Amino acid sequence: MATTAKQAKTEEKNGAENADEQADKEQQEAIEQIDEVQNEIDRLNEQASEEILKVEQKYNKLRQPFFQKRSDLIAKIPNFWVTAFVNHPQVSALLNEEDEEALQFLTKVEVQEFEDIKSGYKINFYFDQNQYFSNDVISKEFHLNDTGEPSSKSTPINWLDGKDLTKKANSPAKGGRKRSPEEQESFFCWFSDHGDAGADELGEVIKDDIWPNPLQYYLASEIDEEGGVGPGG
Amino acid sequence: MATTAKQAKTEEKNGAENADEQADKEQQEAIEQIDEVQNEIDRLNEQASEEILKVEQKYNKLRQPFFQKRSDLIAKIPNFWVTAFVNHPQVSALLNEEDEEALQFLTKVEVQEFEDIKSGYKINFYFDQNQYFSNDVISKEFHLNDTGEPSSKSTPINWLDGKDLTKKANSPAKGGRKRSPEEQESFFCWFSDHGDAGADELGEVIKDDIWPNPLQYYLASEIDEEGGVGPGG
Ligand SMILES: [Ca+2]
Ligand SMILES: [Ca+2]
Ligand SMILES: [Mg+2]
Ligand SMILES: [Mg+2]
Incomplete structure (x- = not known):
């Protein structure tokens, strides 16, 4: 035509x-x-x-x-994980004093990448019996949901009476006084924070920086404090 | 002891x-x-x-x-590359009117990843003879220098008399009047900007977004303007 x-x-x-x-x-x-x-x-x-x-x-x-x-x-080294966390500059900044006490019961950390890797990962935190919560394991998992959006979920923490560290830290300071540094938000708030699942800073620090070699962080303070490597001395 | x-x-x-x-x-x-x-x-x-x-x-x-x-x-399609660049939202924002004219002489773009890949890449821009500069090829290269730091270098552009687009755009507007949008910095300033070699935005857009599939950007305006794909119509 x-x-x-x-x-x-x-x-x-x-x-x-x-x-x-x-x-x-x-x-x-x-x-x-x-x-x-x-x-x-x-x-x-x-x-x-x-x-x-x-x-x-x-x-x-x-x-x-x-x-x-x-x-x-x-598992043979007491306080391995809390020491590694305290010695890691980014993680350390997220820990208040009570977090550090609770994390002394952390015996094992486990990072699992899902079979297809790109779809996500899960971090398992294993705890000894302690005065804060009754969970043996607390996990946070990052994955792509049905629509392909990054999403996260975590184990609800069964806090023992009056021991909820996330509530203590979150309650506003009384009498309008300034919050002391110890009153910073708890590390444990991270478990229920699903606001940035696509780029969870702590999740990625644990997966990509600590998990590949936690020993270097465990030993970091030893080097500083004792001028050498290893416990005892 | x-x-x-x-x-x-x-x-x-x-x-x-x-x-x-x-x-x-x-x-x-x-x-x-x-x-x-x-x-x-x-x-x-x-x-x-x-x-x-x-x-x-x-x-x-x-x-x-x-x-x-x-x-x-x-090479058989006139203005392929300038069209792809103009249709790419990030690159388009870097082009002033004279850049677009000069880029009509851009006949070939080539991205070369170095053999060990992590150490860098090079982008070659091939030009037909034109009234702006005498270079046949202008390249920008990103690599790690001897100390492992990211670094970049590029071909000096041999501007023809009075045609240096980087100087025109950089000269302050006369009489204190407000710069018009066309007076924005030239695209060609990028070649001599080695300030962010580790994360060169334009370099990475060309390497990771345009180079893998330039046709989609060439065709982008066709879809918008004509409700269909392809030239003519
Ligand atoms: Ca020691
Ligand atoms: Ca057409
Ligand atoms: Mg372990
Ligand atoms: Mg080409």
Whole structure:
């Protein structure tokens, strides 16, 4: 139908039109070919992602027995985790005095990356029996929800009577006096804070910085305080 | 020598000392064992990184012929790159009117990731002969310098007489009048800006967002303006 309409035009005009049309057609073809090439590139990108995921999964499995062995050894050292946390500049800033007392009962930390890795991770905190809460394990989990949005959830903490550290810290200071540093928000508030699941700062510090090598943080103060490494001395 | 000193103490004291010492010794041993386990974990991490790097290198090679073919096709489409840049919200914000004119001579963009990938990348901009500068290619390169710090360098632009877009835009507006939007800093200032080599925003947008699929940006305005994809119409 375009051809029929064009045929009614003058020859001169036809010449220009045809050149234009020819250029347009060639460009359209080039775009279609770019699109095909792009599909090939996309396919290679997907294959690369899958291969990389497989490598990560393989090494996650290979690391497991070492993480297990490390946890067993860490359990032999009293206050290992609270010491590592106190020695970590970012985590330390989140701990008030009572947090540090409660975290003396933290015997094991465990970071689990989900099988497809990108979809999230879970951190398990194992506690000895203590005067603050009745949980043996408190977990916080980061995952993508049904709509692909980052989301988090955590174990409700069963605080013992009058021991809820998140309420103490959150209650406004009496008589309008200034809050002392010890009255800062509790570390334990983090468990019920689901406001920034896509980039949870503490979660990522534990997963990416502490978990890969907690010993360096446990030993950090030893170096400072004693000029050497290791307990005793 | 510690043992000799301890022997002088009372038996009672000795009992407590010995228990303390025994605990200290066990902890010290646990720490040494954790350190050994950690070395194994570190070794696995290095192996994982090496395997992932090999996968990335393999796919970088596999993608090359498709990138080459894509460049050849893109060369058939006048104003492909300037259109893609104008349609990209972040890049568009960096272009003044004269930049857009100069970028009409941009015939090819090329992103090269260095063999070891983590160490950097280079973006080459190929230009047809034009009234602004005499360069055929202008490149900006991001790499780690000798001390491991991110650093960048770029091709000096040989501006033709009175055509230096970076000087025009930078000169203060005359007579104290307010700068019009067209007088914003030139896109070409980016080449000599080495202030944020570790996280160069435009460099990363081109490498990670445009280069993987420039066609989507070239076509973006077509969709908006014509309710369909492709040239002509
Ligand atoms: Ca010590
Ligand atoms: Ca069109
Ligand atoms: Mg552990
Ligand atoms: Mg190209």
